[in-house]
Amino acid sequence: MTSIKITILELGNWFLQPLWHSRWIILPVITSICVMAMLIGAVIAAPREIIEGDVQRLMYIHVPSAIISYLAFGITAVASAILLINGKLYWDAIARASAGIGLLLTFFALSTGAIWGKPIWGIYWTWDARLTTTLVLFLIYSSYLLVRNLGNANDTRAARYAAIVGLIGYLDIPLIHFSVDWWRTLHPQRIVFDIRPSLPTEMLIVLGIAFLAVLSLVLWLILLSATTEYLHQQVGKLSGDLDQMES
Amino acid sequence: MRNIFIVLKKDLQIAWRDKTGWLSSFIFSVILIFIYAFAFDLAKTNSELLLPGILWTTFLFSGIIVCNQSFQQESATGTLDAMIASPISQTSIFFGKFFCNLISLSIVQFMIVVLGTIMFQVNLLKIEVILVIFLGTIGFVSLATLLSAFEYRERFRAVLLPVIELPILIPLLLAGVQASSSALEISNTSSPWLIFLAIFSLWGFLGSILLFPLVNEK
Numbered sequence: 001m002t003s004i005k006i007t008i009l010e011l012g013n014w015f016l017q018p019l020w021h022s023r024w025i026i027l028p029v030i031t032s033i034c035v036m037a038m039l040i041g042a043v044i045a046a047p048r049e050i051i052e053g054d055v056q057r058l059m060y061i062h063v064p065s066a067i068i069s070y071l072a073f074g075i076t077a078v079a080s081a082i083l084l085i086n087g088k089l090y091w092d093a094i095a096r097a098s099a100g101i102g103l104l105l106t107f108f109a110l111s112t113g114a115i116w117g118k119p120i121w122g123i124y125w126t127w128d129a130r131l132t133t134t135l136v137l138f139l140i141y142s143s144y145l146l147v148r149n150l151g152n153a154n155d156t157r158a159a160r161y162a163a164i165v166g167l168i169g170y171l172d173i174p175l176i177h178f179s180v181d182w183w184r185t186l187h188p189q190r191i192v193f194d195i196r197p198s199l200p201t202e203m204l205i206v207l208g209i210a211f212l213a214v215l216s217l218v219l220w221l222i223l224l225s226a227t228t229e230y231l232h233q234q235v236g237k238l239s240g241d242l243d244q245m246e247s
Numbered sequence: 248m249r250n251i252f253i254v255l256k257k258d259l260q261i262a263w264r265d266k267t268g269w270l271s272s273f274i275f276s277v278i279l280i281f282i283y284a285f286a287f288d289l290a291k292t293n294s295e296l297l298l299p300g301i302l303w304t305t306f307l308f309s310g311i312i313v314c315n316q317s318f319q320q321e322s323a324t325g326t327l328d329a330m331i332a333s334p335i336s337q338t339s340i341f342f343g344k345f346f347c348n349l350i351s352l353s354i355v356q357f358m359i360v361v362l363g364t365i366m367f368q369v370n371l372l373k374i375e376v377i378l379v380i381f382l383g384t385i386g387f388v389s390l391a392t393l394l395s396a397f398e399y400r401e402r403f404r405a406v407l408l409p410v411i412e413l414p415i416l417i418p419l420l421l422a423g424v425q426a427s428s429s430a431l432e433i434s435n436t437s438s439p440w441l442i443f444l445a446i447f448s449l450w451g452f453l454g455s456i457l458l459f460p461l462v463n464e465k
Contacts, residue, residue, distance in 0.1 A: 084458075084461050087464075136414050136417050139414035140414045140415060143407075143410050143411045143414060146407065146410060146411075147397070147407065147411060150403065150407075157398070160461065160462065160464065161397045161462070164393070164394075164458050164461065164462065165394075165411055167458070168390070168415060168454060168458070169414075169415060171450070171454065172415050172418070175418040175446075175447055175450065176417055176418050178418070178443065179417070179418035179421045179422055179443065180417075180418075180421065182421075182425075182440075182443075183421055183425070
């Protein structure tokens with residue numbers, strides 16, 4: 001049993017270590033390929049929707065952005081929880097990075113939704129359940145970043161405060177969604193995760209590629225941003241040590 | 248239990264001697280109601296429909312003022328660090344602050360409700376309305392006590408607290424307004440808003456108890 005465990009671990013190391021070492025090559029390459037494929041698919045390959053016309057093509061960026069923003073905020077919540085438990089500041093770097101990227105995605109989702117809404121619904125904005133929940137999420141994580149920016153990269157107190165906001169904000173999502181859903185709803189019914197999808201296969205394939213493109217882009221950006229944040233922490237720590245030595 | 252009572256007694260004494268916290272909160276609420284009356288011309292329009300919204304926004308804004316002050320003085324004088332270093336558990340400190348804020352805000356809310364009954368000619372002193380307000384206040388005060396424990400720099404404090412708290416409290420505002428509308432028989436919604444309000448308050452209360460010791464961890 002132990003030998004099997006060791007073999008699995010060795011295999012994992014053999015596979016994961018080179019992957020991790022070449023992350024700055026693999027992720028940009030995969031992202032570039034996927035984003036190009038998404039653009040070609042969305043603009044040229046995917047059929048034109050009969051009723052909505054070309055504006056429906058915004059769906060290929062809107063839906064993945066909206067769904068993956070929840071993943072980014074989820075990473076912030078998990079990293080915040082771990083930071084609160086073990087106090088290691090690199091979890092703060094991850095939480096802060098994914099909150100920023102999540103905000104960017106939410107902004108994309110809200111703005112593409114508004115551009116789509118004008119010709120289809122006749123309005124840029126409506127107080128629909130999913131729209132409102134996304135806007136509230138945007139506000140919560142904006143306040144998360146505001147709290148985090150009260151201190152510098154090495155400020156453990158600001159990191160802890162932000163982590164509490166990040167965690168409560170994420171746990172608040174189901175409550176916000178239910179409350180706004182009961183309040184009112186107008187959003188088109190889900191067409192992606194139904195058992196019998198109402199989207200044609202070509203559109204589903206392009207949407208799948210768009211998901212991959214946004215996901216790889218987000219992972220790359222989070223990793224990049226978290227590494228920068230971590231380096232900021234290290235520089236801050238070193239300059240603090242230097243100041244101490246000089247005095 | 249004894250420690251909770253000590254913290255509560257100390258905070259109530261400070262609140263009674265200082266009076267700035269709950270008095271400014273009450274005066275602000277009265278001004279807010281006047282502003283709403285002027286802005287929406289409540290003498291002409293059907294004020295009953297707007298009343299739950301006016302009440303709950305007033306409660307939220309006045310509550311933020313009350314809870315904002317619960318740690319402000321201690322944070323400025325450094326007494327908070329002494330309290331944390333003392334043998335009193337963080338949970339006892341939270342409960343003491345929570346009950347003090349609950350009592351202060353309930354007094355302010357009672358005065359607003361009486362004022363609203365007189366000014367809008369709607370009986371707000373119904374047991375159903377009071378139950379809705381009390382349930383919502385528990386959730387609100389729990390989260391506001393937790394978030395006001397953050398030691399912000401003085402110039403950020405007044406702006407940051409509402410910015411952090413209000414988006415998190417949107418479900419509470421919606422549930423409070425809808426449940427109050429039902430209690431006042433203004434509208435009949437099929438959704439169980441009162442149960443939702445209770446769930447939100449329980450969530451806020453338990454979450455705050457669990458997270459409060461982590462705010463000032465040394």
